Amino acid sequence: MRYPRIILRSIWPPAVVVLILLSLWHLAVVLFSIPEFLLPTPWSVLQKMYEQWPRLIAATGRTATATLVGFGLSAVIGIVSGSMLSLVPLARRGVYPLTLLLQMVPLVAIAPMLVIWFGYGLPSVIAAACIVSIFPVIAGTLDGLQSVDAGLAEMFKIHRAGRIRTWWSLGLPWSLPSVFTGLRIAAGLAVIGAIVGEFVGAFGGDRAPLGAIITSALKQNQTSTVFAAVALAAMLGFALFGFVNLVGWLLLGRWHESAR
Amino acid sequence: MTNVHVRLREVEKIFPGGVEAVARMDLDLAPGRVTALLGPTGCGKSTLLRLIGGVELPTAGSIEIEPSPRIGFCFQEPRLLPWRNVRRNVALPLELAHASSEICRREADRRLKMVGLSDAADFLPAALSGGMRMRAAVARAFIADPNLLLLDEPFAALDEVTRLRLDEEVAALVREQSITVLLVTHSIAEAIFLADEVMVLSPRPARIIKRFEIPFGERNAALRGREEFGRLQSEIYEVLLAGMGDAA
Numbered sequence: 001m002r003y004p005r006i007i008l009r010s011i012w013p014p015a016v017v018v019l020i021l022l023s024l025w026h027l028a029v030v031l032f033s034i035p036e037f038l039l040p041t042p043w044s045v046l047q048k049m050y051e052q053w054p055r056l057i058a059a060t061g062r063t064a065t066a067t068l069v070g071f072g073l074s075a076v077i078g079i080v081s082g083s084m085l086s087l088v089p090l091a092r093r094g095v096y097p098l099t100l101l102l103q104m105v106p107l108v109a110i111a112p113m114l115v116i117w118f119g120y121g122l123p124s125v126i127a128a129a130c131i132v133s134i135f136p137v138i139a140g141t142l143d144g145l146q147s148v149d150a151g152l153a154e155m156f157k158i159h160r161a162g163r164i165r166t167w168w169s170l171g172l173p174w175s176l177p178s179v180f181t182g183l184r185i186a187a188g189l190a191v192i193g194a195i196v197g198e199f200v201g202a203f204g205g206d207r208a209p210l211g212a213i214i215t216s217a218l219k220q221n222q223t224s225t226v227f228a229a230v231a232l233a234a235m236l237g238f239a240l241f242g243f244v245n246l247v248g249w250l251l252l253g254r255w256h257e258s259a260r
Numbered sequence: 261m262t263n264v265h266v267r268l269r270e271v272e273k274i275f276p277g278g279v280e281a282v283a284r285m286d287l288d289l290a291p292g293r294v295t296a297l298l299g300p301t302g303c304g305k306s307t308l309l310r311l312i313g314g315v316e317l318p319t320a321g322s323i324e325i326e327p328s329p330r331i332g333f334c335f336q337e338p339r340l341l342p343w344r345n346v347r348r349n350v351a352l353p354l355e356l357a358h359a360s361s362e363i364c365r366r367e368a369d370r371r372l373k374m375v376g377l378s379d380a381a382d383f384l385p386a387a388l389s390g391g392m393r394m395r396a397a398v399a400r401a402f403i404a405d406p407n408l409l410l411l412d413e414p415f416a417a418l419d420e421v422t423r424l425r426l427d428e429e430v431a432a433l434v435r436e437q438s439i440t441v442l443l444v445t446h447s448i449a450e451a452i453f454l455a456d457e458v459m460v461l462s463p464r465p466a467r468i469i470k471r472f473e474i475p476f477g478e479r480n481a482a483l484r485g486r487e488e489f490g491r492l493q494s495e496i497y498e499v500l501l502a503g504m505g506d507a508a
Contacts, residue, residue: 155333156356158313158315169341169352169355254343254384255384
């Protein structure tokens with residue numbers, strides 16, 4: 001009984017805020033007679049979602065696949081490279097400042113190049129999701145490993161533990177809270193990366209993911225469809241964020257304040 | 261168990277920045293005996309212990325430990341891994357020495373029984389009191405059957421009653437197993453209670469001002485009430501005070 005109550009307690013405040021915002025939105029559209037191609041009401045967005053459900057849910061599935069694979073890759077590559085940078089001081093000094101490029105170069109600018117390198121479809125979208133979400137994971141992992149308690153590190157040294165063993169038994173568990181902070185940020189960014197990647201590099205028609213649906217609906221002034229696709233992309237982001245939180249809670253809940 | 265002999269000759273430790281922690285120190289830790297280093301805060305006694313433990317390297321001089329030691333370390337803080345339960349924390353030194361999980365578990369349970377923590381084996385450190393955490397740290401220090409035990413103000417952060425009780429337990433354990441022990445402490449009473457020999461150190465850089473042979477055999481709570489204990493305590497205090505005065 002405890003967990004459903006905790007979940008309910010954490011869900012109702014944002015749910016109320018969302019309801020209030022949707023009501024205000026609806027009211028504004030009706031009161032100011034805003035045309036639907038400029039801003040549809042939440043109700044017409046819902047209607048559009050219902051009408052196009054099979055197409056939209058299939059598109060969401062495609063975007064979710066690219067997001068999950070891109071996020072998974074950024075999690076694995078980010079944790080491994082953050083760990084390597086921590087273990088090799090020279091690499092940290094030489095390479096870490098360059099990883100900032102991943103954060104600073106606008107994805108929109110490099111997305112066309114990803115299409116050239118990886119071709120149209122899933123691979124270039126996965127690459128976009130991965131590139132845009134990897135930096136927080138690298139930074140979180142590195143920060144966590146750099147902040148390992150000096151006393152505990154000394155204890156491992158006394159017991160002649162090697163660097164890999166110390167990383168595995170001390171560094172990695174110690175840095176998990178910081179890694180999960182990076183993963184939470186990366187979860188949202190991976191969805192953004194996938195959608196932007198799809199703007200440029202996704203197939204259209206029957207194989208269209210959410211990003212491609214958004215661009216084609218925009219060209220046809222189907223604003224309700226755009227909103228419906230954006231809402232589904234946002235839900236995808238929330239779901240991934242929730243999943244990361246759940247895994248973090250399972251791993252850290254028993255011993256770390258951040259997950260309680 | 262083969263007891264180890266620790267021999268320091270002309271050992272010097274100067275940290276980067278020029279801080280001289282230990283100055284040309286000669287020290288012998290006799291096999292199977294407990295030696296206490298007593299000195300003011302920051303005098304370099306913990307550095308000396310870390311030099312013997314191999315955590316720091318001396319700037320000059322030599323440190324010989326024969327035969328090759330199995331070192332048990334107990335720090336001022338328990339240094340338990342918060343994500344591991346007490347049993348797995350205690351077993352850590354064996355795990356790092358690649359012992360099988362069965363041996364780790366069996367030995368950890370044996371050591372936890374020794375320090376009276378069997379019931380808390382599955383608890384996380386956060387669920388333990390300060391005294392229980394320190395007991396777990398003592399159990400961990402003993403798990404690899406050390407022949408050299410280095411104690412760095414192990415109970416300094418505990419309340420007086422818990423500290424006295426743990427002193428008694430450790431005194432019994434080290435005497436039972438006749439381990440070579442180096443204890444670093446601020447407490448004169450703790451040094452006399454646990455050690456066979458007390459060395460009073462000067463303020464930094466550490467040098468030995470005077471050695472005291474502790475004449476007591478059995479260590480139990482009643483020892484602290486004995487007249488000789490009090491007299492020795494005053495005598496060491498005078499030497500410590502005079503040493504600090506010299507530095508001033």
